[in-house]
Amino acid sequence: MCPENSENEVAIESSDLTIGYASRTVMTGLNLRIDRKSIVAIIAPNGTGKTTLLLTIAGILPTLSGELHVTDPHNVxxxxxxxxxxxxxxxxxxxxxxxxxxxxxxxxxxxxxxxxxxxxxxxxxxxxxxxxxxxxxxxxxxxxxxxxxxxPGLMLLDEPFSMIDRDHRSKIIAVVEKMRKSGTTAVVAVSRLFDTLWTDRVIALGNTGILFDGKPQDLIGQYEKLFGQTCVPLSFFTLMREC
Ligand SMILES: Nc1ncnc2c1ncn2[C@@H]1O[C@H](COP(=O)(O)OP(=O)(O)OP(=O)(O)O)[C@@H](O)[C@H]1O
Ligand SMILES: [Mg+2]
Incomplete structure (x- = not known):
């Protein structure tokens, strides 16, 4: 549980959280703290557990073990x-x-x-x-x-740009930023590095848990090292063009 005095600042907090399905554990030992009114990207290769994590945060999937606290669980x-x-x-x-x-x-x-x-x-x-x-x-x-x-107080978006053209992509980003101004926290699962660049913070997940947690710009240089062959290498200039 969160200390009471930080309740208003934290949207999501987990401690030693295990997520997955009855038949399969997807990720263990997740310690997360996501501040209210932040926009956080979750990036990971296919099949790592982005969707599982969002479904667990939303309360659609039960936690397998550990603690998960969502501050406003009925307003997601x-x-x-x-x-x-x-x-x-x-x-x-x-x-x-x-x-x-x-x-x-x-x-x-x-x-x-x-x-x-x-x-x-x-x-x-x-x-x-x-x-x-x-x-x-x-x-x-x-x-x-x-x-x-x-x-909603908390907005979970699972690969919201995957089937969207460039104009609508900008509009989606603008809506999430607009919502944040009125108090919404957003967690956005993405699979392309350039889809993280507009966010405040990016959490990169691998099979062993959190591989990177920081500013999207700081992930650029480490991306290939972290993900090896599992993600397409993207130069900085490619990223800028895509954005
Ligand atoms: N209903 C389910 N029962 C058991 N295992 C599942 C179920 N749904 C997904 N999985 C498995 O859980 C793991 C994580 O899947 P998940 O869909 O969360 O990954 P993801 O990062 O969202 O992948 P993608 O990029 O393809 O959307 C995968 O190995 C997947 O096969
Ligand atoms: Mg998914």
């Missing part, structure tokens, strides 16, 4: 790695309205919020569309729109 937004798995509405607008209706938000406010988030991402024309017909990128934008509409 999640953009799943496969956002088609989180559709709850028959139309895009119903999907965004669902959480707002559960919070008993007045109808006019719901309508206004739906219009605002869809306009922002340039997908207002999809308001009446069936979410199952959306492209993978549009599904990611819908999942983010539905989560953003609820102003």
């Amino acid at each position: 937004g999640f953009v799943l790695q496969d956002p088609q798995n989180q559709i709850v509405g028959n139309t895009v607008e119903e999907d965004i309205a669902f959480g707002l209706e559960n919070k008993r938000t007045p109808k006019e406010d719901i309508d206004r919020t739906i219009a605002t988030v869809l306009d922002y991402f340039g997908i207002a024309h999809l308001r009446k569309a069936d979410p199952s017909t959306l492209s993978p990128g549009q599904s990611q934008l819908l999942a983010l729109s539905s989560a953003w509409a609820l102003s």
Whole structure:
């Protein structure tokens, strides 16, 4: 447990945490402390445990052992790695309205919020569309729109750029930064180094646990050494171009 006086500053804290599934332990000995209103990237090669960690933080997967404290566990937004798995509405607008209706938000406010988030991402024309017909990128934008509409205290984004074009990538980053200004903490799982560069802090995971924890710029020089052949080497200039 966290000391009471640090409660307001910490969004997530774990001690000797083991994560995984009944059939498989994925990672042990995780000691994490993520401050409120920070934007933290989690980077790791495929299959290392990024999704498992986010699902555990969200309380969707139980911890296997150790301590995990999430300060505001009932106020968590999640953009799943496969956002088609989180559709709850028959139309895009119903999907965004669902959480707002559960919070008993007045109808006019719901309508206004739906219009605002869809306009922002340039997908207002999809308001009446069936979410199952959306492209993978549009599904990611819908999942983010539905989560953003609820102003969560903690936002978990699992590879939110994986199916997104460059313009929408900038808009997603701007939304997360905007949310942080209103008090949201964000944890963003990514698999490409250049997707960490806009964040405050990056935690690189390997099979043995945390390999690096620091500023994204400081990871650039160590990236190949840490991950060896498992990640594509990227020069600094490639990174800048990609950004
Ligand atoms: N439901 C499950 N039951 C058992 N093992 C699982 C389950 N889901 C994932 N795993 C295993 O847990 C390990 C971590 O998977 P996870 O999906 O968390 O990795 P990841 O870093 O998110 O990978 P990716 O980059 O491919 O999304 C992998 O070995 C995976 O095969
Ligand atoms: Mg994953």
